[in-house]
Amino acid sequence: MAEGNIQNIVTYEPADAIFVAVRNKIYMLNSNLVILSTVVTGPWGSDQCKICAKCQMKGPMNFEDTDNKVLVMDPFEHWLYSCGTSQHGICFLHEIEIQSNIAVIKETTCLYSAQFNKPYECPDCIASALGTRTVVVDKSASYFYVASTVNRSIAETYSPKSVSIRRLKSTRDGFDHSFHHLTVLPEYQDTYPINYVYSFNDQHFVYFLTVQRENLSFKSYHTRIVRLSIEDNDLQKYRELNLDCRFEYKRRRRRGLAVNPRDVAFNVLQAAHATKPGSKLAQEISARETDLVLFGVFAESHVDSMMPQKNSAVCAFPLSMINQAIDNGMNKCCSSNVHDKMLRGLMFYQHTEYCPHNGDKTGMHCETMIHLVSKQFISKLGIQ
Structure with missing residues (x-):
């Protein structure tokens, strides 16, 4: 039995x-x-945390509990990464070795370089106390695609950014001090939380699933999927798309009485997993058995809240359809044949901007990040 709430689980196959x-x-x-074994990651400053001494921190080691917000395997090397809330979210690399068919942690390295980290810019600060999702991608080096929930107090001190792409240095003493990132604008950091629920990668993209308010003006919440390009290390191809999961009852009369149950929009994602479907489900959702499908557990939230009510539903989204919806939205934004005024969105990240065909005077390329709304892209489950 665990000594507290389980914060993360990962397998080493x-x-x-x-x-x-x-x-x-x-x-x-x-x-x-x-x-088989236990790695003590905190409290920071205690004699129990042997790996804490591997970090050459400036100043005294203040006593601080470590919530392990990130636990992820390297896709190429036999390395486990852990990032905790202590010391502004720094990470460790745990090198795994197999001895007599049993895994052992051979060595642990602190991914931190004191000379490159400052309160206003900290490339080695990864984990947020409010929650972090991370995908590691091998591109001749290990790249961390990181999404963190932030507020103003977190952002102002050794800020983990809202979304960032960071390269692990070959010296294994931290991350390259030059990296691309997005962070919620300061005026919205306390009023527009973004809760990251799930992350995964497939082929050319990394994806994050979020629950956030519909926009800066609305108090109601919904679910979005974020897509980042693996082929580019910047965030110009950042995309967001609404995900809509709902039950729509098929009306029919029973014993002469009209039956009209309430249609339900399950707006807040609770958990998700991306995997390949079985043959029957693939046929029902117009996908192939080799396609990746995103399965999500959604709940109907309380009014103007992300807190779930008791009822929930599972919706399936073929990843190919998600990508097609994003491409269609980009074509609409960039096409000179479309004359409807269309905002790029993401006003919590950037100032108001219109798509190029709307006479965008900023000179920004059409590939610049955008939030897309696809009213046709919803997963419906009908009940007789």
Whole structure:
């Protein structure tokens, strides 16, 4: 039994090992759920945290609990990354070795360089106390695609950015100090929270699933998917798309009485997983068995809140259809044949801008980041 709430889980398939993170500890278990070893990640400044001493921090090591917000495997090397809330969200690299078919942590390295980190800019500050999702991609080096929930107090001190792409240095003492990022504008950081629920990558893209307010003016919440290009290290091809999961009852009369149950929009995502569908489901959703499908558990929220009510539903979104909807939206934004006034959106990241065909005077290229609304792209589940 874990000593506290489980914060993260990741598997290491070469040795059938499972890593489970709780506050101040990471357990390594075998396939029978027997604990093989324990890595103590906090409290920071305590004698129990041996790996804390590997970080050459400036100033005293103040006593601080570590919530392990990031736990992810490297896609190429036998490395486990953990990033906690202590010391402004720094990370560790745990090198794994297999001995007699059992995984052991051979060495742990602190991914931090004191000389490159300042309160106003900290490339080695990854994890946010409010939540962080990370995807690691191998591109001759390990690139971290990071999405963090921030508020003003977090953003003003050693800020983990809202969305960033960071390259792990070959010296393994932190991340390159030059990196691309987006952060919610200061005036909205306390009033426009973005909750990151799930992350994954497929082929040329990295995806994040979010729950956030519909816009800066509305109090109601909905779900979006964010897409970043793996082929580019900047964020010019940042895209957002609304995801809509709803039940629509098929009306019919029973025993002479009209039956009209309420249609329900399940607006806030609770959990998600991307995998390939079975043959029957693939046929029902017009997908192939080889296609990746995003499955999401959605709930209907309380009014003007992201807090879920008791009812929930599962909706399936073929990833090919998501990408097609994004491409269609981009074509509409960039086409000279479209005359409807169209905003790029994302006013919490950037000032009001219109698509190029609307006479955008900023000189920004059509590939610049955009939020897309596709009213046709919804996953419906009908009940008789």
